[in-house]
Amino acid sequence: MGNDQFRINRRVLLGGMTASAMAGAMPAWAKAPALPAAPVVITVMDVGGALALIQPAFEDYAKTYPERASRIIFTKAPVTELAGKLKAQQSAGRVDIDIVLTGSDGLAAGLANETWLKILPDFADTFPGIEENYEPAALALHKAQGDGYGVVVNYYPSGPLIEYDPERVKKVPASAEELLAYAKENPGRFMYARPTNSGPGRTFMMGLPYILGDKDPQDPVNGWDKTWAYLADLGQYIDYYPAGTGATMKEFGEGSRDIIISTTGWDINPRALGIVPETAKIGTLKGFHWVSDAFFMCMPKGIADDKAAVVLDLMAFLLTPKAQAYSYDEGYLYPGPAVKNVPLSMAPQHSQDVIKQFGREEYAGLIANNPIELPLKPDKMVLAFRKWDELVGSKKSK
Secondary structure, three states: EEEEOOOOOOOOOOOOOOOOHHOOOOOOOOOOOOOOOOEEEEEEOOOOHHHHHHHHHHHHHHOOOOOOOEEEEHHHHHHHHHHHHHHHHHOOOOOOOOOOEEEEEHHHHHHHOOOOOOOOOHHHOOOOOHHHHHHHHHHHHHHHHHHHOOOOEEEEEEEOOEEEEEOOOOOOOOOOOHHHHHHHHHOOOOEOHHHHEHHHHHHHHHHHHHOOOOOOOOOOOOOOOHHHHHHHHOEEEEEEEEOOOOHHHHHHHHHHOEEEEEEEHHHHHHHOOOOOOOOOOEEEOOOOOOEEEEEEEEEOOOOOOHHHHHHHHHHHOOOHHHHHHHHHHHOOOOOOOOOOOOHHOOOOHHHHHHHHHOOHHHHHHHHHOOOOOOOHHHHHHHHHHHHHHHHOOOHOOO
């Protein structure tokens, strides 16, 4: 996730508040506002790629409730532009984005800029039984990362995984030390993307403290001495850090890279799309822990009452099993559903066929038999991005 909108084959308005008041004030709603008497247009901004999974569910909502949403407009933007864009709109008193779909990177940036509206527990009446309905790992992310400002809509254990071409890599690295040795012996043949813009890159960065036995995997400033030293050393043998995961997949598929960093979804989906050879393999490094990730639904401050009512209702709809079943998609965020009782058999037949052909039997065991850790808290993630840019990325960029 991150700026991972790589799916190449398809698919607040003010109610009399001043701009300065709107930017910082919270609405005086004791519960979710009443649904509007006339349908409204809802604008969705995706900064992480979530629409690839759940746009059909949005469209189902519009078809099911035309009296609530006359139209849903879908827009996309790089995650790096999100916070500034929202802050500018809020300062000007003209917010034209009603719901944001983002990974933990965009959630963190929005929290740092105080652009999000608090959703829970403020509007808990809209989400009855939400915690009981989540898968356990998704609930942990929802509570630890969302902090009431972001509602988890899709979840996956993520990575970090290494993905390699078995024809070109005869001795597969099985530890961080072996990966470093491989990169040194084969300069330019290993790659990962900038963590700020890449789900796999971010997961690799956050997974290394567990793999390397760092002092505190949740403290990138004072607890990652081994990680920062390792990444700096590894960087000597990396040509450049792409701005998004898609470039690493493309170069791997073309044969200019032999090993890249991946996740469950970034392993399955590009192979299903033909960007990466179906024969590509995945592996883990000694000491491997999953670092989970998710897409969140967020609501910007400054949204009008009628739109807020529909957005909250829409969010609740997206957490129903029927809507969640779309999340299997083409493996983009495998498995995808954040709530319980959504078997693959509920997904569209095309999704079932893709997962059957391109999924991996070993994933069930890897998920069951390795710890699933939370990603960094949003404020710590922002600090980690800055440290990576300073200590690693600034040494080599393109």
